[in-house]
Amino acid sequence: xxxxxxxVLTEDNAADVFLVRSALEDAGIDFRLxxxxxxxxxxxxxxxxxxxxxxxxEILMVDLNLPKLSGTDILQNLRENNHCAGSTIIVLSSSxxxxxxxxxxxxxxxxxFLKTASLDEFMKLGGVVRRVLESRDERQH
Amino acid sequence: xxxxxxxxxxxxSIPSRDECEPVKYLDxxxxxxxxxxxxxxxxxxxxxxxxxxxxVRASSADxxxxxxxxxxxxxxxxxxxxxxMTGLELAHMIKERMKTARVPIIFLTAYYNEDQHxxxxxxxxxxxxxxxxxxxxxxxxxVAVFAELHxxxxxxxxxxxxxxxxxxxxxxxxxxLQFLNNTxxxxxxxxxxxxxxxxxxxxxxxxxxxxxxxxLDFQQGEIRTAENFASVMGYAPPENGxxxxxxxxxxxxxxxxxxxxxxxxxxxxMFREGKPGPKLDYRIVGDDHRERWIESAWVVERNPxxxxxxxxxxxxxxxxxxxxxxxxxxxxxxxxxxxxxxxxMVWTARADGEVDYYNARWHEFTGFGPEKYGDLKNWxxxxxxxxxVRTVESWKExxxxxxxxxxxxxxxxxxxxxxxxxLGRALPFRxxxxxxxxxxxxxxxxxxxxxxxxxxxxxxxxxxxxxxxxSHDLQEPLRNVAVYTQLLRKRYGSSIGGQANDFMQxxxxxxxxxxxxxxxxxxxxxxxxxxxxxxxxxxxxxxxEQVSADLHQVIRERRAEVTHDPLPRVYVKDVHLRQxxxxxxxxxxxxxxxxxxxxxxxxxxxxxxxxxxxxxDNGIGISPEYQEQVFGxxxxxxxxxxxxxxxxxxLAICQRxxxxxxxxxxxxxKLGAGxxxxxxxxxxGGS
Numbered sequence: 001x002x003x004x005x006x007x008v009l010t011e012d013n014a015a016d017v018f019l020v021r022s023a024l025e026d027a028g029i030d031f032r033l034x035x036x037x038x039x040x041x042x043x044x045x046x047x048x049x050x051x052x053x054x055x056x057x058e059i060l061m062v063d064l065n066l067p068k069l070s071g072t073d074i075l076q077n078l079r080e081n082n083h084c085a086g087s088t089i090i091v092l093s094s095s096x097x098x099x100x101x102x103x104x105x106x107x108x109x110x111x112x113f114l115k116t117a118s119l120d121e122f123m124k125l126g127g128v129v130r131r132v133l134e135s136r137d138e139r140q141h
Numbered sequence: 142x143x144x145x146x147x148x149x150x151x152x153x154s155i156p157s158r159d160e161c162e163p164v165k166y167l168d169x170x171x172x173x174x175x176x177x178x179x180x181x182x183x184x185x186x187x188x189x190x191x192x193x194x195x196x197v198r199a200s201s202a203d204x205x206x207x208x209x210x211x212x213x214x215x216x217x218x219x220x221x222x223x224x225x226m227t228g229l230e231l232a233h234m235i236k237e238r239m240k241t242a243r244v245p246i247i248f249l250t251a252y253y254n255e256d257q258h259x260x261x262x263x264x265x266x267x268x269x270x271x272x273x274x275x276x277x278x279x280x281x282x283x284v285a286v287f288a289e290l291h292x293x294x295x296x297x298x299x300x301x302x303x304x305x306x307x308x309x310x311x312x313x314x315x316x317x318l319q320f321l322n323n324t325x326x327x328x329x330x331x332x333x334x335x336x337x338x339x340x341x342x343x344x345x346x347x348x349x350x351x352x353x354x355x356x357l358d359f360q361q362g363e364i365r366t367a368e369n370f371a372s373v374m375g376y377a378p379p380e381n382g383x384x385x386x387x388x389x390x391x392x393x394x395x396x397x398x399x400x401x402x403x404x405x406x407x408x409x410x411m412f413r414e415g416k417p418g419p420k421l422d423y424r425i426v427g428d429d430h431r432e433r434w435i436e437s438a439w440v441v442e443r444n445p446x447x448x449x450x451x452x453x454x455x456x457x458x459x460x461x462x463x464x465x466x467x468x469x470x471x472x473x474x475x476x477x478x479x480x481x482x483x484x485x486m487v488w489t490a491r492a493d494g495e496v497d498y499y500n501a502r503w504h505e506f507t508g509f510g511p512e513k514y515g516d517l518k519n520w521x522x523x524x525x526x527x528x529x530v531r532t533v534e535s536w537k538e539x540x541x542x543x544x545x546x547x548x549x550x551x552x553x554x555x556x557x558x559x560x561x562x563x564l565g566r567a568l569p570f571r572x573x574x575x576x577x578x579x580x581x582x583x584x585x586x587x588x589x590x591x592x593x594x595x596x597x598x599x600x601x602x603x604x605x606x607x608x609x610x611x612s613h614d615l616q617e618p619l620r621n622v623a624v625y626t627q628l629l630r631k632r633y634g635s636s637i638g639g640q641a642n643d644f645m646q647x648x649x650x651x652x653x654x655x656x657x658x659x660x661x662x663x664x665x666x667x668x669x670x671x672x673x674x675x676x677x678x679x680x681x682x683x684x685x686e687q688v689s690a691d692l693h694q695v696i697r698e699r700r701a702e703v704t705h706d707p708l709p710r711v712y713v714k715d716v717h718l719r720q721x722x723x724x725x726x727x728x729x730x731x732x733x734x735x736x737x738x739x740x741x742x743x744x745x746x747x748x749x750x751x752x753x754x755x756x757x758d759n760g761i762g763i764s765p766e767y768q769e770q771v772f773g774x775x776x777x778x779x780x781x782x783x784x785x786x787x788x789x790x791x792l793a794i795c796q797r798x799x800x801x802x803x804x805x806x807x808x809x810x811k812l813g814a815g816x817x818x819x820x821x822x823x824x825x826g827g828s
Contacts, residue, residue, distance in 0.1 A: 013617060013621075015621045015624075015625065016621075019624060019628075022628075094613060094616045094617065094620065095612075095613065096660065097663075097664075097667070098716050098719075115620060116620070116656070117619060117620045117623035117624060117652055117653040117656040117657075118623070118624070118627070118653065119623075119624045119627035119628055119631065120627075122624060
């Protein structure tokens with residue numbers, strides 16, 4: 001595994017951010033986490049990746065319900081401008097509705113992670129991320 | 142005028158008799174004198190010197206013959222005695238030739254006692270003898286006689302010739318005339334036959350059409366009628382069709398129905414005077430007392446000076462047509478009465494789509510009247526601008542393919558001063574052959590319904606948005622509570638001790654349950670959406686496999702059997718059918734005794750044009766008094782924990798889904814003996 005892979009997380013709920021960290025730590029991943037918690041930060045991130053490809057994370061975790069600039073808007077922007085095409089996108093959502101799933105499927109999202117009220121379920125996120133990172137390494141070699 | 146001697150013309154230039162002009166009897170006559178003694182010739186010449194004579198001299202028989210060839214002579218004076226040929230011999234020769242056969246010859250002889258000569262001479266055709274020396278006076282007078290004779294002869298010949306020519310001419314002309322006559326006769330015969338045929342055909346056509354005619358001949362002051370006059374008009378014309386004008390007209394007027402007499406008489410006046418006039422309809426009562434409708438028209442033929450020569454009038458029996466028109470008018474009248482008494486707005490249009498009638502109610506509502514008949518575009522002032530184009534297009538489409546017309550649009554309501562929704566419909570009316578004859582249309586006010594629908598839609602949409610937002614906003618804190626309590630227990634549970642874990646569990650359970658309720662509630666509200674997404678057809682069998690796959694863990698754990706009969710394609714949204722199967726099959730797997738492997742079987746049957754599905758299980762069953770309740774929201778028959786945990790929304794959602802498609806859902810079951818859940822959905826191609 002690449003040392004300290006960059007994971008960008010768009011999430012405004014601090015409690016959920018803590019949970020994500022816990023899940024990743026529990027899975028034994030050595031990561032760098034960059035959190036975008038509002039629309040402004042999101043815009044800045046988008047601007048940065050326009051010019052600096054290295055700013056693109058290994059994994060982009062997007063919570064769909066970000067205020068002001070929604071997760072889907074960010075994904076759409078990236079897709080239209082073809083930035084961070086190499087990043088693996090994991091969507092975090094509390095909605096299980098097929099409509100929402102379908103919407104993001106169109107945006108090239110590979111993983112849709114459902115945020116439930118179960119701690120154990122949430123912790124599985126760690127395993128998911130680990131597998132993603134491992135398969136990325138494999139692809140590169 | 143003196144003669145110059147024998148003609149010296151060379152033989153070749155001697156013109157033939159035919160080439161000469163006929164001798165006019167004022168021309169000089171030729172006399173040939175023949176004597177071998179030139180002296181004698183001179184004497185004779187002198188004696189016979191006269192402007193009317195042309196003397197030609199010949200001194201030998203040969204010369205004489207030559208001269209005779211060249212000219213025509215009235216008289217020959219021959220000397221009997223000549224060296225090479227006697228006069229007698231010459232005379233013979235002359236007589237032998239046709240041409241000269243009749244020329245009179247006077248012989249001159251010197252011998253007195255030559256009686257035998259005399260006889261001989263007469264036998265040769267001589268006409269006279271003279272003794273030399275010749276008495277000049279005697280000679281002259283004899284010659285004069287012959288001259289005169291010749292002249293007369295010539296005259297006669299000429300006249301004869303002319304007569305013959307005339308006769309020949311006459312004969313030729315006669316022949317030509319005869320020929321022309323023959324051909325003329327033939328042509329006339331042919332033309333007559335043609336005309337006969339034409340007339341026959343005309344007559345047949347006229348009879349078939351019940352058309353007759355009348356001819357007014359101004360020159361002869363006669364009225365002539367066609368043969369079929371009586372059969373068409375119902376009475377026989379006076380004088381059998383060829384009579385005096387006044388009588389004919391009077392007889393006609395007698396038969397005209399009194400109600401129509403006035404216009405008929407006015408028209409008659411024009412007809413008699415040879416003035417043109419318009420067509421006229423009127424009733425006639427025949428001698429058989431039957432009433433007929435007749436349509437008359439006439440033309441006037443004038444001579445080059447403009448004076449009327451003939452009037453030609455046709456009478457057509459239009460009784461059938463009139464009757465049909467009357468019937469039509471009657472039925473239209475009846476229709477209008479009916480339409481006007483209806484509370485609905487009614488209009489009619491011709492087969493070509495032109496509106497020709499609005500009923501009273503229509504007029505009341507729109508203020509329109511006959512001035513707005515015609516093209517549907519005339520509705521523009523009362524139609525909502527957004528609906529105008531759509532309405533007219535739809536109408537045109539229906540006119541094209543004859544389908545019933547159905548469209549919703551907004552009419553301006555004068556009473557309330559706003560637009561009001563109406564349902565416009567029109568049906569075509571066809572004759573026996575299937576051709577569209579008329580369209581009958583109605584406009585029904587549906588404003589209230591439409592507004593209610595609209596409100597409902599908006600309300601639903603608002604509800605959906607609210608539910609969506611609310612659920613997310615409610616879910617997050619709930620999740621936090623549940624998850625963090627779990628985290629608390631996990632990390633610090635052992636150190637707190639006591640009943641802390643149990644208490645924390647209660648918190649966790651409560652939060653989790655609440656979370657589930659919220660998402661179920663969201664699922665329930667989203668089913669009701671009157672969304673406009675198009676429904677497609679779903680391959681039920683494929684969906685079934687997918688749902689089975691989703692539930693495969695439970696199926697494996699409980700060693701369940703999930704099967705199905707052939708399943709049809711249905712006309713619903715994929716997500717809805719999925720939810721139905723997930724819930725129903727999920728329930729069937731859940732509500733089962735631990736030890737018994739659940740068996741679930743799905744079938745489909747076509748009933749009344751819809752598909753009726755059955756989900757049959759071998760579970761714990763439902764007692765009859767609860768079979769309706771189970772579909773209620775959050776209604777459960779069990780405590781919400783343990784193996785039969787659930788939120789009680791699953792079946793409610795199923796019911797909502799099924800009802801959205803106009804179907805039904807119900808259950809048949811006996812406690813402890815399994816349950817069969819039935820639901821109906823529209824078949825492919827339906828709506």
